Amino acid sequence: MSIGNSPESPEDDRNFPADDRDSIGRALQQARVAAGLTVEEVSASTRVRVPIVHAIEEGDFSRCGGDVYARGHIRTLARAVGLDPAPLVEQYDAEHGGRPSPTPAAPLFEAERIRPEPRRPNWTAAMVAAIVAVVGFVGFTMFNGTDGQAGPGAVAEGPAPATKSAAAPAKPKPARPNPKPAPSDSAIAAVPQDKVTVKLTATDDKSWISAKAHDGKLLFDGLLNAGESKTFQDDERIDLILGNAGPIELYVNGKKIEDSFESGQVERLSYTKGDPQAG
Incomplete structure (x- = not known):
C-alpha cells in the first residue's frame, strides 16, 4: 500500500x-x-x-x-x-489596455465669428435726391400756373364746367395670411397621430440597436454608425434594445427623450402612441 x-x-x-x-x-x-x-x-x-x-x-x-x-x-x-x-x-x-480617454471637443469654427458689418444708409445721397425732387415739383407747378392764367380783357364764354363727383373709395385689399413658422430642428415633421414613431440618431459613436413591432416582427437588427439615423413606425408599439445607449439621441412621436444614457449601457425600451413613456 x-x-x-x-x-x-x-x-x-x-x-x-x-x-x-x-x-x-x-x-x-x-x-x-x-x-x-x-x-x-x-x-x-x-x-x-x-x-x-x-x-x-x-x-x-x-x-x-x-x-x-x-x-x-x-x-x-x-x-x-x-x-x-x-x-x-x-x-x-x-x-485590454484600460478604458479609452474621451475624445476632446472640436474647437469652434472661428470663421463663424467674422461677419461683415451692415452697410450704413447714404444720407447725403438721399438728401440730394429729396432736394432735386422738391425743386422739380415747384418749377413744374409755377410753369403750369403761368400758362393757365387768362389776359386782362378776356371774357369767359359759357358756364364753367361742372366738377366731377368725388371718386368712390377704393376697396381694401384682403390681408395676407401670416406665413406659418418653420418647424424646429428638434421636431419630426408630419408625425401621424394614429401610429407610434421612433427616430434614433447615433451622435458621436456607433451603437448596436434592435427594433421590433408589436407583433414581434423584426424591423432592424444591426449597427448604427455615428451620424446615421433610423426611423421606425408601428400601429401599436415599438420595442427597442440599445447596445450602446450613451451616444443615442431618441425622438418618440415627435418629442425628444431627455433620458441620460451612459456609454456601454444596454437599454431595453418600449413606446406606444401619444406622449412618449418608456415601458
Whole structure:
C-alpha cells in the first residue's frame, strides 16, 4: 500500500473557490450554474444572443463587436446571474489596455465669428435726391400756373364746367395670411397621430440597436454608425434594445427623450402612441 496524494479529478476542482481575477468568463459561468440557469435562459432574459454568451464564458470577446459592447455585455450578464458588474468591468479594462480617454471637443469654427458689418444708409445721397425732387415739383407747378392764367380783357364764354363727383373709395385689399413658422430642428415633421414613431440618431459613436413591432416582427437588427439615423413606425408599439445607449439621441412621436444614457449601457425600451413613456 503506497502512501501519497491521489491525483485530483475534474470534479474535485468544484470544491475549491475560483479565482475571479483569472477569468471573467469562468466567473460568469460559475455564477450562472450556481443560479440554476441555462445559457438559453440567460440569453432570453438579457437579449444577448446564445453564441455570444458561450464565447464570453470561454473568454472570447471578439464576437462582441468592440470594447464598448463587451463592457455592456459583461454588465448585462453579471446582473442576470447575480454578480456585481463593476469588478468584472475593471478586470476587463485591466486586461485590454484600460478604458479609452474621451475624445476632446472640436474647437469652434472661428470663421463663424467674422461677419461683415451692415452697410450704413447714404444720407447725403438721399438728401440730394429729396432736394432735386422738391425743386422739380415747384418749377413744374409755377410753369403750369403761368400758362393757365387768362389776359386782362378776356371774357369767359359759357358756364364753367361742372366738377366731377368725388371718386368712390377704393376697396381694401384682403390681408395676407401670416406665413406659418418653420418647424424646429428638434421636431419630426408630419408625425401621424394614429401610429407610434421612433427616430434614433447615433451622435458621436456607433451603437448596436434592435427594433421590433408589436407583433414581434423584426424591423432592424444591426449597427448604427455615428451620424446615421433610423426611423421606425408601428400601429401599436415599438420595442427597442440599445447596445450602446450613451451616444443615442431618441425622438418618440415627435418629442425628444431627455433620458441620460451612459456609454456601454444596454437599454431595453418600449413606446406606444401619444406622449412618449418608456415601458
